[in-house]
Amino acid sequence: MAEQREMKEKNPWHSAVVILITVLGITAIVALVTTAVLQNKPLLQKYKYGIVLDAGSSHTAVYIYEWPAEKENDTGRVHQKHICKVLGPGISSYSHSPELAGESLRTCMKQAERFVPIRRHRETPLYLGATAGMRLLSMENQNVCDQVLGSVEKVLRSTPFSYQGARIISGQEEGAFGWITINYLDDRLKQGSGTTGALDLGGASTQITFATNQEGMGESAENTVTFRLYGNDYILYTHSFLCYGKDQALKKTLAQQAQVGNSSVLDPCFNEGYSVDRNYSSVYSSPCIMAGKPLETGYSFTHIGKGDASQCQQAIRRIFTNPGCNFSRCSFNGVYQPPIQGPFGAFSAFYFVMNFLNLTSDSLEGTREKMERYCSTPWHQIKQQHPGVKEKYLAEYCFSGNYILSLLTDGYKFTSETWSTITFIKKISGSDAGWTLGYMLNLTNMIPAEAPDSPPLPHAGYVTLLLFISLVIFVIFLFSVKSLWPRCTTQTQII
Numbered sequence: 451m452a453e454q455r456e457m458k459e460k461n462p463w464h465s466a467v468v469i470l471i472t473v474l475g476i477t478a479i480v481a482l483v484t485t486a487v488l489q490n491k492p493l494l495q496k497y498k499y500g501i502v503l504d505a506g507s508s509h510t511a512v513y514i515y516e517w518p519a520e521k522e523n524d525t526g527r528v529h530q531k532h533i534c535k536v537l538g539p540g541i542s543s544y545s546h547s548p549e550l551a552g553e554s555l556r557t558c559m560k561q562a563e564r565f566v567p568i569r570r571h572r573e574t575p576l577y578l579g580a581t582a583g584m585r586l587l588s589m590e591n592q593n594v595c596d597q598v599l600g601s602v603e604k605v606l607r608s609t610p611f612s613y614q615g616a617r618i619i620s621g622q623e624e625g626a627f628g629w630i631t632i633n634y635l636d637d638r639l640k641q642g643s644g645t646t647g648a649l650d651l652g653g654a655s656t657q658i659t660f661a662t663n664q665e666g667m668g669e670s671a672e673n674t675v676t677f678r679l680y681g682n683d684y685i686l687y688t689h690s691f692l693c694y695g696k697d698q699a700l701k702k703t704l705a706q707q708a709q710v711g712n713s714s715v716l717d718p719c720f721n722e723g724y725s726v727d728r729n730y731s732s733v734y735s736s737p738c739i740m741a742g743k744p745l746e747t748g749y750s751f752t753h754i755g756k757g758d759a760s761q762c763q764q765a766i767r768r769i770f771t772n773p774g775c776n777f778s779r780c781s782f783n784g785v786y787q788p789p790i791q792g793p794f795g796a797f798s799a800f801y802f803v804m805n806f807l808n809l810t811s812d813s814l815e816g817t818r819e820k821m822e823r824y825c826s827t828p829w830h831q832i833k834q835q836h837p838g839v840k841e842k843y844l845a846e847y848c849f850s851g852n853y854i855l856s857l858l859t860d861g862y863k864f865t866s867e868t869w870s871t872i873t874f875i876k877k878i879s880g881s882d883a884g885w886t887l888g889y890m891l892n893l894t895n896m897i898p899a900e901a902p903d904s905p906p907l908p909h910a911g912y913v914t915l916l917l918f919i920s921l922v923i924f925v926i927f928l929f930s931v932k933s934l935w936p937r938c939t940t941q942t943q944i945i
């Protein structure tokens with residue numbers, strides 16, 4: 451103790467300076483690291499919004515999307531904030547009173563005004579895309595189709611949002627944007643990893659889309675779509691089968707079993723005990739059913755269920771025509787299709803039906819067995835087992851399940867082996883699978899062709915490196931001022 455006191459007395463400034471420098475050094479390092487950590491803390495997040503109306507054949511849905519204002523180019527950043535299902539049928543059903551098509555949208559658009567903050571209303575893009583129901587209406591009566599679009603346009607223009615147009619999208623767009631949606635939500639585009647094919651079943655059309663190798667795609671330009679996304683090139687095969695959505699396929703199957711004039715139709719695709727009176731005109735009232743359309747359809751018939759899955763599939767197979775294939779390979783109706791490349795995500799009615807029938811994780815054989823069992827269950831039992839389910843959907847599940855089986859195997863050529871590559875999905879990370887998100891991402895240029903620059907190090911790596919270098923500098927500093935360190939010696943010094 452006496453020696454230490456003696457030492458301080460000998461060199462009083464050395465130790466004070468070293469302590470001061472050490473404290474300052476430590477404070478500087480702590481400040482630097484704290485700043486680096488806090489710098490990355492999100493500030494109060496600001497969001498942007500986009501609205502897309504999916505005007506389908508059976509109903510219209512309003513999707514509201516939200517994304518962080520600063521980072522719209524980041525993969526997977528856009529998500530679905532809200533969906534509003536418009537009450538009533540799809541807009542194509544308003545051909546007798548087109549002005550009501552627009553009116554039907556008002557309630558959901560009012561809801562959208564509440565979900566998007568007021569200060570964002572004017573800059574929020576608003577799109578409407580109509581699908582197969584309107585494609586059919588435009589084939590039937592272009593004038594009425596224009597009136598329906600005019601009516602929805604009038605209502606959408608009156609909203610506070612930035613209206614960008616209402617149009618009928620092509621089957622090719624519907625397929626390709628569905629593919630973009632599921633791969634964007636799965637975060638596969640930015641990674642440039644393998645992608646997932648898209649299978650979409652609507653009421654009036656069905657789409658198949660998947661990425662394929664370049665070879666063979668020259669065969670059919672109308673089935674080819676190319677994209678460059680985040681620096682990766684994609685060649686997609688896509689086809690939309692108009693009239694092969696599940697509602698139109700049901701009409702086709704029924705029409706081909708019905709003989710006008712007969713007072714009843716015994717239908718294997720409906721459960722035994724099911725019996726409903728229908729008018730022939732309800733079956734033939736579609737441009738999808740041209741062949742065999744009688745001049746006089748004013749008769750009614752009793753639609754009686756027979757409940758036989760195998761016979762139902764035979765009936766369904768007859769709606770796929772085989773006019774010959776002019777390509778190296780075809781799916782059905784003479785349409786080119788390269789070998790399927792999975793995995794696949796099957797959504798929309800593919801999901802509704804397979805989920806209801808509890809068939810989302812069965813093998814192909816298991817699916818066939820369950821369908822046999824479901825279809826042979828009497829109708830009164832089916833109704834007892836599912837009291838809360840809408841009767842129209844319930845009655846059609848035997849047909850719909852068999853149609854999906856037939857479409858995927860006889861149509862798209864899935865086999866027992868490739869069946870397991872199909873996942874039946876409704877949502878991915880909280881957003882619905884469907885064409886709308888891909889459509890908005892494309893129109894707002896939110897997926898860049900080239901990969902955006904990313905920082906060379908992730909933030910955690912940067913902070914660690916900073917801490918490490920600071921410590922190294924500090925230790926070097928301590929050694930460099932070694933000569934100033936207080937020296938304690940056991941020898942008594944003579945001054």
Ligand SMILES: Nc1nc2c(ncn2[C@@H]2O[C@H](COP(=O)(O)OP(=O)(O)O)[C@@H](O)[C@H]2O)c(=O)[nH]1
Pocket residue numbers: 505506507508509540581582583651652653654655695696697798799802803806843
């Ligand atoms: N079972 C069932 N079917 C549904 C449900 N919602 C819609 N659908 C059916 O799914 C199909 C999808 O229709 P939609 O998207 O309007 O048709 P698109 O215009 O051809 O794309 C139609 O056959 C609808 O009747 C549901 O909740 N359950």
